[in-house]
Amino acid sequence: MDIPDFRTGSGRISLDFIRTLRWRGSDEEVEELDSPQALRAWAAQLGPYAPNADIPVPPPRLLRTARETREAVYLLLKAARSTSAADCPPEARTLLNNVASAPTPRPVLDKQGGLSHVAADPVAALLSLIARDALELATSPLVARVRDCAGPNCGAWFLDTSRPGTRRWCSMDRCGNQAKKSTWRAKQATYE
Numbered sequence: 001m002d003i004p005d006f007r008t009g010s011g012r013i014s015l016d017f018i019r020t021l022r023w024r025g026s027d028e029e030v031e032e033l034d035s036p037q038a039l040r041a042w043a044a045q046l047g048p049y050a051p052n053a054d055i056p057v058p059p060p061r062l063l064r065t066a067r068e069t070r071e072a073v074y075l076l077l078k079a080a081r082s083t084s085a086a087d088c089p090p091e092a093r094t095l096l097n098n099v100a101s102a103p104t105p106r107p108v109l110d111k112q113g114g115l116s117h118v119a120a121d122p123v124a125a126l127l128s129l130i131a132r133d134a135l136e137l138a139t140s141p142l143v144a145r146v147r148d149c150a151g152p153n154c155g156a157w158f159l160d161t162s163r164p165g166t167r168r169w170c171s172m173d174r175c176g177n178q179a180k181k182s183t184w185r186a187k188q189a190t191y192e
């Protein structure tokens, strides 16, 4: 089974989560959460759990909830970015409030002083964390700092936490680097 190369680095877990539907609304739209195994892999990669944590493959019902939660997060943040969280569609608001009512991963301190997170149902707990993150972001002044990545083939949203508020790419190592490379290539072409 092919597990996609999930993208990270948008600055909030809710923003990383909505990009698992890549190129949303376009002809090239790609569903990265196309199986319970993919959802499990996303939770292992982006969740707060230890690298060797036991994360069971979620049932198909939870995969459905995950995708519904993701689309509700998208609708909420879209409303908050353009007008206000008050314009979040009621179904999305109800769903997010419900998902957020579940327990989130809880921190555990080990004897070496390391902190990890555990949950009875790791995937459901992560969805709750994502819903809470989106609800908080959508109602915070920070939502004005959610931007579209300037990468031509990206379409991701990210939180600009730079002091001057001039960050342009969802990640420096991917989109930012690509932009630098093409500027460099353009320069080389001019000199040739």
Ligand SMILES: [Zn+2]
Pocket (backbone or CB within 6 Å): 149, 150, 151, 154, 155, 156, 169, 170, 171, 175
């Ligand atoms: Zn990007």
